[in-house]
Amino acid sequence: MSMLAFEMERPRSLAAAVEILGKYGSKAMIKAGGTDVLVWMRKHAVNPEMLVDLSEIPELGGISFYPHKGIKIGAMCTINQVAEHEDARRYYGALTDACLSHSDPLIRNKATVLGNVCASVPSGDMIPAFAAYEAVLHVYGPEGERDILFADFITGPRKNVLVPGEIVVSATLPLPAGQSTGCYIKLGRRNALDLAQVGVACVAIEGEKGREYQLAYGAVAPRPVRAAEAEDILAGQTSPDAPLLEKAAKAAAAAVNPITDVRASREYRFSMVEELTKRAVSLCAERFRGGNA
Amino acid sequence: MMKRDVHFILNGRQTTLSVEPRTTLLRALREYGVTSVKRGCEEGECGTCTVVVDDLAQKSCMMLALEAEGKSVLTVEGLVGPKGELHPIQQAFIEEGAIQCGFCTPGMIMTTYAFLRKTPDPSEDEIRAALAGNLCRCTGYIPIFRAVQKAAKTMRELGHFPGGAR
Numbered sequence: 001m002s003m004l005a006f007e008m009e010r011p012r013s014l015a016a017a018v019e020i021l022g023k024y025g026s027k028a029m030i031k032a033g034g035t036d037v038l039v040w041m042r043k044h045a046v047n048p049e050m051l052v053d054l055s056e057i058p059e060l061g062g063i064s065f066y067p068h069k070g071i072k073i074g075a076m077c078t079i080n081q082v083a084e085h086e087d088a089r090r091y092y093g094a095l096t097d098a099c100l101s102h103s104d105p106l107i108r109n110k111a112t113v114l115g116n117v118c119a120s121v122p123s124g125d126m127i128p129a130f131a132a133y134e135a136v137l138h139v140y141g142p143e144g145e146r147d148i149l150f151a152d153f154i155t156g157p158r159k160n161v162l163v164p165g166e167i168v169v170s171a172t173l174p175l176p177a178g179q180s181t182g183c184y185i186k187l188g189r190r191n192a193l194d195l196a197q198v199g200v201a202c203v204a205i206e207g208e209k210g211r212e213y214q215l216a217y218g219a220v221a222p223r224p225v226r227a228a229e230a231e232d233i234l235a236g237q238t239s240p241d242a243p244l245l246e247k248a249a250k251a252a253a254a255a256v257n258p259i260t261d262v263r264a265s266r267e268y269r270f271s272m273v274e275e276l277t278k279r280a281v282s283l284c285a286e287r288f289r290g291g292n293a
Numbered sequence: 294m295m296k297r298d299v300h301f302i303l304n305g306r307q308t309t310l311s312v313e314p315r316t317t318l319l320r321a322l323r324e325y326g327v328t329s330v331k332r333g334c335e336e337g338e339c340g341t342c343t344v345v346v347d348d349l350a351q352k353s354c355m356m357l358a359l360e361a362e363g364k365s366v367l368t369v370e371g372l373v374g375p376k377g378e379l380h381p382i383q384q385a386f387i388e389e390g391a392i393q394c395g396f397c398t399p400g401m402i403m404t405t406y407a408f409l410r411k412t413p414d415p416s417e418d419e420i421r422a423a424l425a426g427n428l429c430r431c432t433g434y435i436p437i438f439r440a441v442q443k444a445a446k447t448m449r450e451l452g453h454f455p456g457g458a459r
Contacts, residue, residue, distance in 0.1 A: 104426025
């Protein structure tokens with residue numbers, strides 16, 4: 001099946017992009033890397049009249065890191081650019097793990113980190129890391145600029161709070177307050193080119209009140225899930241013992257609400273949320289001990 | 294839908310093609326006669342349409358032809374030397390019997406090309422990870438991994454990396 005015909009603009013400034021989006025309204029779609037939208041267009045699941053390609057807008061590229069602010073990722077940064085970025089690897093382990101779990105090395109040359117977030121698919125690999133690091137999205141639109149907390153961004157499968165004409169320009173992942181380490185564990189049926197059955201991001205932070213954990217889950221609810229109760233159970237523990245891990249794992253499973261689909265059943269996903277919670281917390285403890293914090 | 298011109302360097306030659314916005318780079322290249330670029334799944338899964346765009350391996354079904362504007366696109370046709378001599382990667386694939394039906398081969402070779410330029414002395418695990426996006430449905434992966442190893446060794450011994458036409 002071929003794609004249906006459409007027009008494409010490749011604006012060179014944000015203002016021009018917003019103007020085109022305004023003109024076409026709901027008949028326009030945004031393309032960053034395009035690895036999601038082109039597949040959807042080929043399946044005729046979406047049929048935009050106008051495709052607005054963001055790849056020629058210079059200010060959408062680039063990754064910058066400031067210790068007092070965190071890491072700022074531009075909308076056109078590919079998944080491989082983030083995966084290979086030195087500061088991302090050093091300070092944002094859950095994000096770079098997620099990057100390396102995404103699709104395959106070729107698609108990662110094209111697909112963007114923010115495109116994955118804006119597609120807002122429950123299994124999106126970047127999403128748990130954005131939730132765990134409490135990212136902020138910087139948005140530009142017809143009404144000017146605004147910041148959106150990632151916790152408020154995704155409202156359901158393929159749904160988010162962006163209004164027509166708005167573009168996510170960049171995202172900031174604040175640096176955790178204290179020495180930290182993180183990981184993302186993805187359960188798939190094969191290592192490459194698979195969507196997550198369950199994805200768990202864990203960030204462990206050596207804060208003022210001792211070790212704290214930030215746990216986020218993908219592919220197990222319509223929206224990304226933070227497991228606040230599990231985080232409370234683990235708080236203060238540098239290497240939680242088996243009974244405590246078990247308790248936290250159960251609390252995490254109580255926080256999610258998975259569906260049965262082609263990739264896994266609801267019951268299996270519940271069990272795997274428990275198992276992966278234990279593994280992710282243990283892996284963070286290991287990375288702390290290994291000096292990778 | 295109105296066709297538009299896209300200008301890019303294809304295997305070292307300035308090229309202009311007239312395409313619709315919906316035409317993927319894959320379809321544009323094949324229509325132009327560059328048939329080493331194979332049409333497999335056309336949804337980014339199989340890797341048989343892989344080309345090298347500005348030094349990065351890309352699945353050409355995931356790129357609209359208009360996105361190639363101003364870029365350099367390399368296919369297997371561009372790897373062959375001026376007198377028809379095969380590139381060390383191609384030679385290694387032949388010598389190791391890394392080809393069964395051959396449908397995945399051009400994609401495998403282009404992925405290998407971009408990979409070895411960045412990683413001249415790869416480990417077995419690095420090779421496997423690099424080729425994870427290229428499927429061989431004859432499942433002849435082992436000779437392919439051997440061919441990549443051999444091509445890497447040949448080029449290390451050569452002391453240079455034949456660039457292909459760019």
